[in-house]
Amino acid sequence: MTAVAKEPLYDTIRPVAKTAKRRRHDEPTLLRQVLLQVLCLVVLATVLFPIIWVFSVSLDPLNRSRPEGLSLIPSGATFESYEQVLQQPTNNPISFLNLLLNSLKVSLGTALISVMIGVFAAYAFSRLRFRGRAPLMLVILAVLMLPTVATLVPLFVLLNSIQVDLPLLGQFNLRQSLIGVGLAIVSGLLPFAIWNMKGYLDTIPRDLEEAAFVDGADIHQTFLRIILPLSMPALAVTAFLGFIAGWTEFYFTSTFLSGTVENHTLALALNSMRGNFASTPWSAFSAFAILVAVPPAIVYLFAQRWITSGLAIGAVKG
C-alpha cells in the first residue's frame, strides 16, 4: 500500500497547471464546458449543503424551536448561540476555556510523545538491520489492525487498578485523570506513529547516508545529522494526525472520565450536548460544533497535500 498509494498522491496538485497550459489548443466547446460546469456545481452543492446547513442553524435565535425552512441566513440571525457556548456549553459546571485546555493537553501531549518516541523506532525499522526485525514489525501491524475500541476494556481495568491516596489531593485514580486517558491514547497512537513515519523514511533516498558511511559516520551520526533533519515534515504531519486523533477522541474519554467533569474535553462536551432527539439545543450545538471543527480544518486545508498522502499510508486505525 505504501508504495502504490503514495506516489500518485504526491503530485495530485502540481501537474495540473502544467498540463492545462499545454492543452490550450484542444479546449472543449462552449456547450461542453457549460455542461461540465453544471455537473461540477451539482457535486459542489451536495458537498457544501451540510456545511452551509450547520452554519445556518448556528445563527438561529436560541428561542426558536425549529428552523423555519431552508435559508442561508435565517431571519433574526444572531451570534447569541456562540456567546452562550463560549460561556457555558453544557449543563456541567465546566467552561469552554477549561474544555479547550483539557483537549489541548490530551491531544498535544499524546501527539508529541508518540512522535518523539516513535521516530527512533521508525528509523530502526526503515534503515537498520537487526534480529527480530520482521516479527517486531508484525507486532506493530497487528496492533494497528485492531480498532481502538478493542483495547478499551483492558486499559480501563488496568489503569483503574492504580489508585493512591494523596495527602492533600485525596484519592487519585489514574483511570479518571487526563494522564490515564493520555496513556490509553498513546497505546494506539505510538504504533501508528512508528508505522506512518517508517513509511516516510522509506521514501528518503539513501545516497546521503551512503556518502556519510563512506566518510566514516556511524548509525547514530547519520540519524542525528541526516535522517532527523530530512524527516521533519514527516514528523510534523504525523504529529498533526495524532493531534486530530486526540482532539476528537471519544472511546477513552467517555469511558474513563464519566465521574470527573473537570477533566472533560471538547469532544465529550459535544457528545453530552447532543442529548436526545427532542431536547437537543440545535443552534447552540451547531455553534459549538463549528468552534470545535474549524481549527483542525484550517490546518488540514493548508497542509492537505501532505496529509492526504499520510492518511492513505497510515490511518487504518479506526
Next chain:
Amino acid sequence: MTALTSRLASLRLPGLGGGRSQRGAYLYLVPAFAVMGVVTIYPLLFQVWMSFTNMAPVNLNMRTGIAPDYVGLDNYTNIISSQLAIPNYNFLRLIVYNIFWAVSNVSIHLVLGVGIALLLNVKGLKFRRVYRALYILPVVIPPIIVATVWRNMFDRDDGAVNLLLAGIGGFVGISPEIFETDWLRQVAAPVGWLLPSWEGGPNLSLPLAFYAMLITNTWLGWPLNSVVATGALQSVPKELYEAAEMDGATPWAKFRHVTLAYLRPAMLPYAIYGFVITFNLFSLAYWMSGGGPEGRTELLVTQAYALANVQRLYGVAAAFAVIMFFILLGITLVTNRLTKATQSYNL
C-alpha cells in the same frame, strides 16, 4: 564513486536477510517498545486472560478486592451463539450486516470517486483547482461532528432532508405533511430483499437508518477516493491513448483498456483501506442511529463499545474484542491475498 557507494550500500545498509545485527540498533527500539510493552502489549495479553473470566464492575473495587471467577470458554460460546442477555443482540446479524455495510459503502465510494476524478480530469475544464480544493471539505470535519450534523439533517421535524423534500414536493403540489419520515427510527424496512433472510435466521431487513447512513457515508467517503484516482489518472502515459486512437479504439475501449488498467493497481489497495475504515466506522452507527432501530444497524465496534460502557460486562467485552481481532485478521489475510498488497509493505 558510484560503484563504491553502491557496493558499500549492499554491504552495510539494506538487506533483511539474517546476518549480524548492526551495533546499537536495539537502542533505537528500546523507548518505543518499553512504552508499548506497558500500555499496549501487556493490556492486550491481559485482555485474553480477562476473556476467560466473568469480570464486572464489582471486581474493580480496590477495597473489597473480589477476584473474578474463571468461566472457561463461556464468554466465547455465549457471544457466538447469541446467548448474551442484551436486547436485540444477534451475532450472525452483526457479522452479515457489518460486511454488507462495508461492501456497499466502498463500492459506491469507488464508483463516485473515480467518476468525479474523471470529470475533473477533462481537458480544459475551468476552475478545476477550486473544485478540487472544495471537494475535500468533508474529510476535514471531525467524525463526531459529521455524524451529529447529519443526524440533525435526518431529524423528522427539524431536519434539512425533510425540509428539502417538502420544498421540492411543494413545487409539484404535494402537501408537506407527507414528508415527515422518521429516517433514523422507523422500524419498517422500505424494501425487504436486499439481504436474504431465512427461516429462523436473524432479521436482516435494512431499515431506513441504513440508507440515511449510506448517504452520509457517501458524502464523507468519495472525496479521498477521488484524490487517489486523480493521482492515478495523471500517471497514465498520454502515448497509450494516442496509440489506442491510431488502432481505431472506441472511447469505451480506451476507457476500459487504458484508463481502468492504470487505475486498478492504485485503487485496489485504497479500496481495502476504505473497507477496513468503513467496517470499523463507529461514528455514524453510534451518533446517527445509535445502532437502532432494534439493533439492526449495530456494528461490531459499537457493540464492543456498548459491552464495555453500557452493559459493563468486562469479561464478555474482552472475549468480544478477541473475536473481533480474529475477524479482522481473517479480512486482512483474504484481502492481502486478493491484491498481494503485502509486497509493497516493505516489511
